[in-house]
Amino acid sequence: MKGATVAGRVDEPLVQVRSLAKLFRARGDWLFTRPRLIRAVDRVDLWIARGEVLGLVGESGCGKTTLGRCILRLIEPTDGEVLFDGQDILRLSRSDLQRIRREMQIVFQNPLASLSPRFHVFDIVAEPLRTHLRLSRAEERERVLALLEMVGLGAQHLARYPHELSGGQCQRVAIARALSLEPRFLVLDEPTSALDVSVQAQILNLLAELKEQRGLTYLFISHDLRVVHHISDRIAVMYLGRLVESGHVEQVFDRPGHPYTRALLGSIPLPVPGGRRERLLLPGQVPSPANPPPGCRFHTRCPEARPLCQQADPPWREIDVGHLVACHLAEGKEVVPAEPIAPRVSRKEV
Amino acid sequence: MGEPLLRVENLCVEFRTRRGIVRAVDGVSFEIQHRESFGLVGETGCGKTVTGLSILRLISRPGRIAGGHIWLEGEDLGSKSEEEMQSIRGGRIAMIFQDPASSLNPVFTVGSQIVRVIRRHQPVSRAEAQARALEVLEAVGLPDAPRVLGCYPHELSGGMQQRVMIAMALSCRPSLLIADEPTTALDVTIEAQILALLRDLQQRYGIALLLITHDLGIIAETCSRLAVLYAGRVAEIGPTEAIFSAPRHPYTQGLMAAIPRPGSRGRRLAAIPGTVPANPGSIPGCAFASRCGQPRERCWSDRPSLTEVAPGHLVACYVATTEGRP
Amino acid sequence: MSTRESARSPEELQTQRRWRHAAHVITRDPLALFSVLVITGFLVLAIAGPWIAPYPEQGFGKTNVATRMLPPSREHPLGTDRLGRDILSRIIIGARPALSTSLIVVGLAVAIGSLLGAVAGYVGGWVDDLIMRITDLFLAFPSLLLAMAIVAAIGPGLTNAMLAIAISWWPWYTRLVRGIALSLRERHFVEAARAVGVPSLGIIFRHILPNCLSPILVQATIDIGTVILASGGLAFIGLGAQPPAPDWGLMVSEGRAFLLTQWWYSTFPGLAIFVTVLAFNLLGDTLRDIFDPRQYR
Numbered sequence: 001m002k003g004a005t006v007a008g009r010v011d012e013p014l015v016q017v018r019s020l021a022k023l024f025r026a027r028g029d030w031l032f033t034r035p036r037l038i039r040a041v042d043r044v045d046l047w048i049a050r051g052e053v054l055g056l057v058g059e060s061g062c063g064k065t066t067l068g069r070c071i072l073r074l075i076e077p078t079d080g081e082v083l084f085d086g087q088d089i090l091r092l093s094r095s096d097l098q099r100i101r102r103e104m105q106i107v108f109q110n111p112l113a114s115l116s117p118r119f120h121v122f123d124i125v126a127e128p129l130r131t132h133l134r135l136s137r138a139e140e141r142e143r144v145l146a147l148l149e150m151v152g153l154g155a156q157h158l159a160r161y162p163h164e165l166s167g168g169q170c171q172r173v174a175i176a177r178a179l180s181l182e183p184r185f186l187v188l189d190e191p192t193s194a195l196d197v198s199v200q201a202q203i204l205n206l207l208a209e210l211k212e213q214r215g216l217t218y219l220f221i222s223h224d225l226r227v228v229h230h231i232s233d234r235i236a237v238m239y240l241g242r243l244v245e246s247g248h249v250e251q252v253f254d255r256p257g258h259p260y261t262r263a264l265l266g267s268i269p270l271p272v273p274g275g276r277r278e279r280l281l282l283p284g285q286v287p288s289p290a291n292p293p294p295g296c297r298f299h300t301r302c303p304e305a306r307p308l309c310q311q312a313d314p315p316w317r318e319i320d321v322g323h324l325v326a327c328h329l330a331e332g333k334e335v336v337p338a339e340p341i342a343p344r345v346s347r348k349e350v
Numbered sequence: 351m352g353e354p355l356l357r358v359e360n361l362c363v364e365f366r367t368r369r370g371i372v373r374a375v376d377g378v379s380f381e382i383q384h385r386e387s388f389g390l391v392g393e394t395g396c397g398k399t400v401t402g403l404s405i406l407r408l409i410s411r412p413g414r415i416a417g418g419h420i421w422l423e424g425e426d427l428g429s430k431s432e433e434e435m436q437s438i439r440g441g442r443i444a445m446i447f448q449d450p451a452s453s454l455n456p457v458f459t460v461g462s463q464i465v466r467v468i469r470r471h472q473p474v475s476r477a478e479a480q481a482r483a484l485e486v487l488e489a490v491g492l493p494d495a496p497r498v499l500g501c502y503p504h505e506l507s508g509g510m511q512q513r514v515m516i517a518m519a520l521s522c523r524p525s526l527l528i529a530d531e532p533t534t535a536l537d538v539t540i541e542a543q544i545l546a547l548l549r550d551l552q553q554r555y556g557i558a559l560l561l562i563t564h565d566l567g568i569i570a571e572t573c574s575r576l577a578v579l580y581a582g583r584v585a586e587i588g589p590t591e592a593i594f595s596a597p598r599h600p601y602t603q604g605l606m607a608a609i610p611r612p613g614s615r616g617r618r619l620a621a622i623p624g625t626v627p628a629n630p631g632s633i634p635g636c637a638f639a640s641r642c643g644q645p646r647e648r649c650w651s652d653r654p655s656l657t658e659v660a661p662g663h664l665v666a667c668y669v670a671t672t673e674g675r676p
Numbered sequence: 677m678s679t680r681e682s683a684r685s686p687e688e689l690q691t692q693r694r695w696r697h698a699a700h701v702i703t704r705d706p707l708a709l710f711s712v713l714v715i716t717g718f719l720v721l722a723i724a725g726p727w728i729a730p731y732p733e734q735g736f737g738k739t740n741v742a743t744r745m746l747p748p749s750r751e752h753p754l755g756t757d758r759l760g761r762d763i764l765s766r767i768i769i770g771a772r773p774a775l776s777t778s779l780i781v782v783g784l785a786v787a788i789g790s791l792l793g794a795v796a797g798y799v800g801g802w803v804d805d806l807i808m809r810i811t812d813l814f815l816a817f818p819s820l821l822l823a824m825a826i827v828a829a830i831g832p833g834l835t836n837a838m839l840a841i842a843i844s845w846w847p848w849y850t851r852l853v854r855g856i857a858l859s860l861r862e863r864h865f866v867e868a869a870r871a872v873g874v875p876s877l878g879i880i881f882r883h884i885l886p887n888c889l890s891p892i893l894v895q896a897t898i899d900i901g902t903v904i905l906a907s908g909g910l911a912f913i914g915l916g917a918q919p920p921a922p923d924w925g926l927m928v929s930e931g932r933a934f935l936l937t938q939w940w941y942s943t944f945p946g947l948a949i950f951v952t953v954l955a956f957n958l959l960g961d962t963l964r965d966i967f968d969p970r971q972y973r
């Protein structure tokens with residue numbers, strides 16, 4: 001729980017997201033009706049400490065992928081702040097953004113689709129180098145080879161096309177490309193969900209090794225709680241565009257504070273015959289983000305919902321040191337979620 | 351135990367590719383008893399889906415069933431005419447797939463699609479079929495079933511679509527339901543719902559279930575027996591309890607160790623090195639030898655056959671069967 | 677792979693594999709072989725026509741009253757026309773303008789059209805709207821009619837005809853490429869390129885356009901045939917190439933009046949158009965297979 005204790009609020013987090021929102025416009029029902037707004041990400045606050053892995057968990061359509069893209073500004077957020085190393089990247093000019101992109105990279109879910117089908121491995125890994133650095137051909141080749149070796153591939157893969165590689169190998173190439181500019185921060189968007197378990201284990205090991213060797217910081221987005229639990233230091237749970245719980249892995253997994261988190265944990269199929277944790281089958285479907293329920297967004301499926309839940313947004317409460325829950329039923333002191341670590345930046349929080 | 355519901359014996363399926371003939375399924379045998387839930391587990395390319403499709407004889411060119419027999423309640427499906435197979439498909443054996451959205455025709459309502467399936471297999475009037483459709487939709491736990499009947503597939507969420515597929519599969523009271531990765535495209539909370547539904551229906555209607563999946567966790571909580579496929583061959587087969595408590599094949603052991611679990615946090619996962627061989631049919635010995643931790647001399651030259659290590663628990667591995675636990 | 681192969685640079689390996697693959701694609705399919713042979717022949721005629729034709733000066737337009745309207749014979753294998761010119765020579769000499777016309781027109785149309793399409797599809801927003809509305813405007817006209825109107829406005833002649841056809845042609849490529857670019861924009865590899873800081877122009881030229889190559893090639897080769905037909909059509913109604921140019925369409929048009937009595941006059945130039953257009957249409961599929969790395973072995 002480094003950095004999370006009251007006295008330990010010393011490090012400035014590497015990434016700090018404040019009240020981030022992304023609205024998508026969908027066409028109105030009729031020609032002249034106003035376009036509907038879909039709140040994909042709805043005022044999310046989070047922070048990621050240096051050298052930490054923050055696991056972002058949620059079901060499809062909860063906005064976790066959009067949130068990851070917004071943090072890198074691959075999608076332009078509608079509102080909010082993203083501080084990377086103290087700089088608000090949403091206010092950077094285009095050229096400053098290009099420069100800072102070297103520091104933050106992304107690895108996608110579908111390894112084959114994230115590699116250009118007409119490039120061979122060498123060109124794929126060399127492209128970022130060519131974009132940012134002026135290297136001689138020999139230097140370039142050397143760098144590419146070193147990168148491939150780092151992810152467990154070799155010279156024999158240089159002239160292959162993505163479709164000639166296995167899923168795991170493609171994902172290794174994508175990781176090599178992401179690391180080619182020596183970033184400090186990686187967004188890993190479901191990097192293993194398209195892979196088989198045995199290959200998934202290889203990639204998870206690789207990611208853990210790289211993190212140790214290079215002191216990387218990860219935002220690990222996944223719907224698979226087993227994977228997130230394995231690799232993360234802290235966890236944030238997302239439901240319908242909002243965070244509902246965040247805290248250290250052990251806090252969230254062993255003492256989940258939000259009913260949704262409890263349901264998620266109860267749904268994991270465990271490789272133990274006949275055994276789930278607490279069986280808590282959630283009824284119903286996830287509501288559409290175009291028309292989210294008022295109040296607590298989870299109340300339509302929550303087994304413990306009260307009348308209050310339908311009316312008011314739940315406040316954030318700190319139920320344990322660094323363990324925050326947005327639920328009316330939680331007990332603890334109310335907090336502003338972006339503030340668990342006092343940031344050194346002098347901006348005033350609302 | 352009497353005549354099993356389904357008996358697959360030495361099934362071989364080949365695909366003609368540009369690189370020559372590839373054996374996707376290479377001598378797979380297993381039995382499914384009446385009312386049993388049986389799991390077929392393996393990674394991409396292990397032949398589990400092809401096995402499922404072969405049971406319904408749904409393998410089309412460039413693939414073909416190159417050998418083996420499939421018996422349904424003692425009848426050899428290989429000797430059936432195409433017409434007879436059509437009445438078996440959806441009638442006595444139903445199948446649901448990973449992606450419910452593409453299994454449903456987007457231009458017809460859910461109701462009309464179920465009614466069509468029912469009337470194809472049973473001589474009932476439209477009204478009777480409609481009533482039956484409503485009944486099965488209610489049976490799969492769809493709230494507001496009359497409304498769903500008039501919905502188009504895109505108006506339903508993924509979980510509801512899969513429920514509709516299950517309803518359609520149930521509509522003709524099959525004795526075997528083949529579910530090929532039925533929850534892979536769904537979220538965990540919805541997955542849990544669908545698995546609970548499958549277990550419930552299986553007990554309520556006495557249907558046998560063949561569950562094909564890559565996820566050992568799903569097998570563990572749904573099936574009573576399972577077979578682990580590797581490279582088109584059965585590596586290990588037996589009761590779920592036995593295999594999970596003491597996996598004997600090194601591949602099964604590797605698979606289990608590769609799953610991240612609460613205890614594995616912060617440690618390296620035991621990944622299986624290497625990748626699945628491209629054309630395992632051409633390998634003379636054990637298909638897993640190249641990735642195995644302790645291959646013996648014979649593993650490269652002779653193919654291990656399934657050998658019983660405990661009652662009903664069979665393993666195809668020389669190391670496991672001749673030297674005790676590897 | 678052996679160490680010998682890894683000692684070579686990826687580029688060399690790639691080139692080598694591309695050639696091997698091309699040879700494989702061409703030889704495995706008789707239609708591909710046919711198209712490649714016909715088009716090679718066509719290219720040879722276009723380049724070396726004046727040295728191959730039996731009567732090159734007649735091919736360029738020199739008349740010879742003594743040999744008017746002769747049927748096919750040993751001296752004139754495809755007969756002669758009403759001004760006594762050897763039709764074989766006229767066809768051979770006509771290959772070059774036919775090729776250059778179609779290449780220039782299709783080249784122009786592809787260059788303008790696919791660039792605009794890629795920009796519209798990738799950039800989106802008002803840029804997309806603007807480009808696509810202009811495109812729709814052009815598409816709303818039947819292309820040959822538009823070409824005729826343009827020629828009528830700026831005067832007949834081969835250059836004007838080419839320009840007119842090119843102007844009426846590019847919107848098809850814009851449509852085609854924009855559609856693909858729209859879907860590519862959402863693909864992860866494009867997003868990945870943006871994430872590593874590749875500028876928009878780089879993405880358009882290196883990620884979007886190369887992945888549009890297959891459909892563009894198929895469309896372009898089919899269009900080369902269509903352009904030969906269209907310029908023939910313009911010539912036929914007197915708005916394209918002007919006599920005495922050895923234009924295939926013009927020759928069909930001249931022979932039309934004699935179709936029943938001197939059948940060879942129109943038939944052979946028509947046949948030349950037919951075979952060439954067919955070969956180009958077949959070439960489209962062949963090229964798509966050749967340029968698709970996913971089919972490499």
